[in-house]
Amino acid sequence: MPGKNVTINDVAAAAGVSRQTVTRAMNEMADIAPATRKRVLNAAEQLGYRPSRFASNLARQKHRSIGIVVESLRNPYYTDLAADIMDVATERGWQTTIATTTGQNVDEVVRELAMHVDAIVGYLMAPDELLQTAAPGLPIVRIDADPSARNTHVIELDIAEGMRQLIAEARERGSRRFAMIDCVVLGAAQGSTRRGLLHEIVDLEHVENSELTIEDGARALIRLREAAPAVDTVIAFNDLIGIGAIVGAHQIGLAVPGDIRIIGIDGLSLGEIMNPPLSTLAIDRPAIARAAAELIAADFGGTGGGVRRVSIAPQPVWRNSA
Amino acid sequence: MPGKNVTINDVAAAAGVSRQTVTRAMNEMADIAPATRKRVLNAAEQLGYRPSRFASNLARQKHRSIGIVVESLRNPYYTDLAADIMDVATERGWQTTIATTTGQNVDEVVRELAMHVDAIVGYLMAPDELLQTAAPGLPIVRIDADPSARNTHVIELDIAEGMRQLIAEARERGSRRFAMIDCVVLGAAQGSTRRGLLHEIVDLEHVENSELTIEDGARALIRLREAAPAVDTVIAFNDLIGIGAIVGAHQIGLAVPGDIRIIGIDGLSLGEIMNPPLSTLAIDRPAIARAAAELIAADFGGTGGGVRRVSIAPQPVWRNSA
DNA sequence: TTGAAAGCGCTAACAC
DNA sequence: GTGTTAGCGCTTTCAA
Numbered sequence: 001m002p003g004k005n006v007t008i009n010d011v012a013a014a015a016g017v018s019r020q021t022v023t024r025a026m027n028e029m030a031d032i033a034p035a036t037r038k039r040v041l042n043a044a045e046q047l048g049y050r051p052s053r054f055a056s057n058l059a060r061q062k063h064r065s066i067g068i069v070v071e072s073l074r075n076p077y078y079t080d081l082a083a084d085i086m087d088v089a090t091e092r093g094w095q096t097t098i099a100t101t102t103g104q105n106v107d108e109v110v111r112e113l114a115m116h117v118d119a120i121v122g123y124l125m126a127p128d129e130l131l132q133t134a135a136p137g138l139p140i141v142r143i144d145a146d147p148s149a150r151n152t153h154v155i156e157l158d159i160a161e162g163m164r165q166l167i168a169e170a171r172e173r174g175s176r177r178f179a180m181i182d183c184v185v186l187g188a189a190q191g192s193t194r195r196g197l198l199h200e201i202v203d204l205e206h207v208e209n210s211e212l213t214i215e216d217g218a219r220a221l222i223r224l225r226e227a228a229p230a231v232d233t234v235i236a237f238n239d240l241i242g243i244g245a246i247v248g249a250h251q252i253g254l255a256v257p258g259d260i261r262i263i264g265i266d267g268l269s270l271g272e273i274m275n276p277p278l279s280t281l282a283i284d285r286p287a288i289a290r291a292a293a294e295l296i297a298a299d300f301g302g303t304g305g306g307v308r309r310v311s312i313a314p315q316p317v318w319r320n321s322a
Numbered sequence: 323m324p325g326k327n328v329t330i331n332d333v334a335a336a337a338g339v340s341r342q343t344v345t346r347a348m349n350e351m352a353d354i355a356p357a358t359r360k361r362v363l364n365a366a367e368q369l370g371y372r373p374s375r376f377a378s379n380l381a382r383q384k385h386r387s388i389g390i391v392v393e394s395l396r397n398p399y400y401t402d403l404a405a406d407i408m409d410v411a412t413e414r415g416w417q418t419t420i421a422t423t424t425g426q427n428v429d430e431v432v433r434e435l436a437m438h439v440d441a442i443v444g445y446l447m448a449p450d451e452l453l454q455t456a457a458p459g460l461p462i463v464r465i466d467a468d469p470s471a472r473n474t475h476v477i478e479l480d481i482a483e484g485m486r487q488l489i490a491e492a493r494e495r496g497s498r499r500f501a502m503i504d505c506v507v508l509g510a511a512q513g514s515t516r517r518g519l520l521h522e523i524v525d526l527e528h529v530e531n532s533e534l535t536i537e538d539g540a541r542a543l544i545r546l547r548e549a550a551p552a553v554d555t556v557i558a559f560n561d562l563i564g565i566g567a568i569v570g571a572h573q574i575g576l577a578v579p580g581d582i583r584i585i586g587i588d589g590l591s592l593g594e595i596m597n598p599p600l601s602t603l604a605i606d607r608p609a610i611a612r613a614a615a616e617l618i619a620a621d622f623g624g625t626g627g628g629v630r631r632v633s634i635a636p637q638p639v640w641r642n643s644a
Numbered sequence: 645t646t647g648a649a650a651g652c653g654c655t656a657a658c659a660c
Numbered sequence: 661g662t663g664t665t666a667g668c669g670c671t672t673t674c675a676a
Contacts, residue, residue, distance in 0.1 A: 007653055018663045023655060026458070031661060050459030053437045054380040055653030058668050063376075065438065073405035074591075076398070083395035086422060095438055097419040100408060115375045116387065116417055116438070136348075137372030214595045243595060250597055269396075270592075273536045273565060275572055329669055340647045345671060353645060377669030380652050 006049045015043035026051060065095040066296060067113040069122030072102045075212070077238065077266050077283075078123075081143075084289040085121060092293060110134040119299065121292040128152060139299035141292045147309050153295045155288055155310045159265075159281075160197045162314030166235075166263065166281045167202045169316050175233035175261055179206040181220045181245060183237035194237055194265065205231050210241050217244020222252055225260070232261060233322060239264035239271045242278050246321060261322035267314070276320030283314045328371040337365035348373060387417040388618060389435040391444030394424045397534070399560065399588050399605075400445075403465075406611040407443060414615060432456040441621065443614045450474060461621035463614045469631050475617045477610055477632045481587075481603075482519045484636030488557075488585065488603045489524045491638050497555035497583055501528040503542045503567060505559035516559055516587065527553050532563050539566020544574055547582070554583060555644060561586035561593045564600050568643060583644035589636070598642030605636045 012019045017040060024032040025040035043049075057063050068085050070078035082098055089096045099113050099122075106126040113120060114135035121141040124131060131140055132151040140152040147154045167178075182195045191207065198204060206228035210220035217236065221244070224234065236242035242264025249256050256262055256276055264271055267282025291310045298305075334341045339362060346354040347362035365371075379385050390407050392400035404420055411418045421435050421444075428448040435442060436457035443463040446453060453462055454473040462474040469476045489500070504517045513529065520526060528550035532542035539558065543566070546556065558564035564586025571578050578584055578598055586593055589604025613632045620627075 008655095009653080019654075020656090020664080021662060024662085027655090033661060036661075044458065048459055052380065052653050053439075054376045054385070055668090056655070057437065058374065058376040058380055058670090059653080059655040061655090061668065063437075073401050073408065076401075079395050079398075079401040082420075083422075086395060086420075090422075090426075095419070095434065096421075097417070097438075098404075098408075099418075100405075100412075104412075112417065115379065115385075116419070117375075136366065137370050247595060247597065273569060275569065275597075330671095331669080341670075342648085342672085343646065346646090349671090355645060358645080374669050377652090378671075380654085381669080381671040383652065383671090 006047045008049075008051070010047055011040065011044045011049045014047060015040045063095075063118065064093060064300065065097065065117045065119075067097045067099060067117035067120045067122070069099050069101060069106075069109060069113065069120060069124055071123060072100050073098070076240070076268050076270050080268060081285050081288065084285045085292060087286075088289045088293040092297065107131060107134040110140075114138050119296045121296065124152070139296055141295050143288060143292070149307065151307065153292075153307050153309070155291050155295075155312060157283060157288075158311050158313040159194060160201070162281050162316070163194075163197055163201050166316045169318070170233060170261075170263065170322060173318070173322065175322065177231045178202050178204055178233050178235060179208070179224055179228050179231040180204050181208045181210050181217060181224060181234060181236045181241050183210050183212055183241055185212060192237060198235060210237065210244070212238075212240060214240060214244040214247060217241035218248030218251060219244075221245040221248035221260075221262075225249075225252065225254070234260060234262050236262065236264045239266040239268040239278060239280055242280065242321075243271060243274055246274050246276070246278065256321050263322045265314070267317055271319065274321070279319045279322040280317050281314045282317040284312055287312050328369045330371070330373070332369055333362065333366045333371045336369060337362045385417075385440065386415060386622065387419065387439045387441075389419045389421060389439035389442040389444070391421050391423060391428075391431060391435065391442060391446055393445060394422050395420070398562070398590050398592050402590060403607050403610065406607045407614060409608075410611045410615040414619065429453060429456040432462075436460050441618045443618065446474070461618055463617050465610060465614070471629065473629065475614075475629050475631070477613050477617075477634060479605060479610075480633050480635040481516060482523070484603050484638070485516075485519055485523050488638045491640070492555060492583070492585065492644060495640070495644065497644065499553045500524050500526055500555050500557060501530070501546055501550050501553040502526050502557045503530045503532050503539060503546060503559060503563050505532050505534055505563055507534060514559060520557060532559065532566070534560075534562060536562060536566040536569060539563035540570030540573060541566075543567040543570035543582075543584075547571075547574065547576070556582060556584050558584065558586045561588040561590040561600060561602055564602065564643070565593060565596055568596050568598070568600065578643050585644045587636070589639055593641065596643070601641045601644040602639050603636045604639045606634055609634050 008019045008022050011022045025037045068082050086096050099109050101109050107130045111134040119139040124142045128149040128151045142152050143155045144157045147156050182191050208220045208224040210216045245262045254260050264278045264280040267280050271278030330341045330344050333344045347359045390404050408418050421431050423431050429452045433456040441461040446464045450471040450473045464474050465477045466479045469478050504513050530542045530546040532538045567584045576582050586600045586602040589602050593600030
């Protein structure tokens with residue numbers, strides 16, 4: 001393993017050829033004699049040569065790479081989403097980089113990511129201008145963000161509309177008295193946006209708070225049951241907490257949905273492995289991924305013409321927990 | 323190269339300054355008059371200028387970015403692992419790119435990834451030389467791969483040793499008659515490596531096969547129970563299938579661990595949300611991540627000195643399913 | 645505080 | 661087949 005900084009020139013010199021010939025050998029191009037090729041490759045290996053990706057990309061002038069920003073890869077919603085976005089990106093021949101924001105400033109993550117990608121998509125909870133400064137000129141698609149943004153595309157999730165449907169259908173299925181297990185993720189003093197929306201749609205008899213873990217979801221349901229025993233249907237902030245709620249219900253001997261109905265939000269595939277499987281307001285992640293890809297593709301192609309807004313409405317998925 | 327092709331020269335011209343001054347403004351460097359700075363920034367915004375990351379990285383001559391290769395982001399084992407690797411990478415100031423291999427040739431994925439990163443770590447099931455060709459000179463760390471590799475680092479998972487412990491402890495806890503739900507992921511005709519190892523350690527009375535899903539794990543357990551009703555302990559190929567097995571056991575009215583004990587392999591946090599929580603042979607992912615980071619750091623620093631091999635032994639984790 | 649010159653390492657186009 | 665010539669777009673001296 002010889003020293004660092006071996007360049008194409010060193011290889012060319014060692015093999016007694018021109019740089020161009022080295023390029024041809026390394027990139028498996030045509031128009032090169034097998035013998036020359038072999039000699040070059042040998043020299044390259046001898047010297048421990050590694051092409052600079054920056055130089056080569058710079059000269060090549062073509063690359064498409066997008067960055068996905070999520071809070072954490074330990075949250076199945078985000079990994080599901082990342083996987084869906086990767087799928088569409090791969091289809092289009094784009095490389096993807098994933099960055100997580102846990103414990104970091106969103107704008108710093110974006111600034112760093114901007115050095116490596118040609119567009120960014122993800123959950124970016126930061127002021128619009130800040131993002132613009134962190135990644136000047138970079139196409140940015142924000143999911144579930146303030147739709148009034150003027151510098152970034154936004155994919156709105158019309159949770160309100162989905163919730164209206166959810167509650168209506170829940171009523172048809174027999175739900176009468178509702179409560180919520182909320183999760184205050186972003187330090188909103190009063191409660192989450194989802195809680196606010198629910199409040200407008202249905203009379204919540206009780207609201208319990210939970211951390212974003214299965215375990216705490218279970219504890220929250222137990223507290224909730226003590227505080228409001230007459231409630232027959234619990235809406236969880238998301239599926240993770242909903243799954244926790246099912247676990248919690250079982251812990252205190254409640255039948256689901258017999259004694260208590262539980263509904264999540266997100267539509268994680270994870271919910272399907274529960275017993276009973278978790279009913280949920282499912283967010284259409286593949287649709288998000290497709291929309292993001294189209295917005296970015298338009299910017300890549302120069303067809304963009306300013307920021308756009310797309311709205312995607314979640315759909316109730318009735319499994320067996322409600 | 324998204325959008326147009328506004329370069330630093332265009333901005334310099336528009337602002338009536340030199341390129342270097344543009345650099346100073348864009349990179350928030352010192353030695354620039356506030357007024358000049360503002361003028362440059364304005365021009366840049368007007369033109370929609372975005373610095374080329376390749377040119378800047380090329381000129382800057384410093385960058386640290388690693389690629390993580392896993393089969394899929396829909397498999398919680400891989401996302402857990404990716405998250406652990408990202409954590410150590412972020413600590414060291416390395417950018418990370420994730421690539422998945424589902425439906426693609428590993429060597430092509432590596433070749434593409436090599437254009438974007440300075441080192442690669444992951445599950446790379448491809449011949450050693452092929453990888454070397456795909457990413458000449460790039461530090462590569464392979465997890466759970468053939469330890470005889472001569473061109474890549476290998477982090478061995480000493481599953482055999484872990485399994486010996488697992489079986490010994492299971493016996494102490496009352497297990498007597500063993501079976502396995504295997505998963506043939508890589509087209510091995512006879513069965514998986516894990517199955518082979520188990521065979522050497524314990525007398526398997528039956529082996530059932532499953533796809534890599536919860537649902538099929540459940541079906542497999544039901545088939546297994548019909549074929550070998552006397553078996554008291556089932557080892558699953560991994561936790562995902564183990565979770566499925568618990569679901570399947572419940573479906574046919576079996577108590578776990580009363581009627582049948584179920585043990586997974588991997589140590590996914592996911593196993594904890596089951597009822598009963600899944601006992602498992604846990605793979606120490608943070609240890610893998612740390613080892614990988616050290617191997618790569620050594621190569622980055624030139625302290626490498628040839629490929630190395632590290633061995634990490636899984637540990638039984640007894641929860642409640644066995 | 646600013647600018648001019650000199651690369652960074654590679655590849656495309658065109659000669660030979 | 662192979663080499664030569666020109667950049668790719670940016671940053672880093674170092675001089676002004």
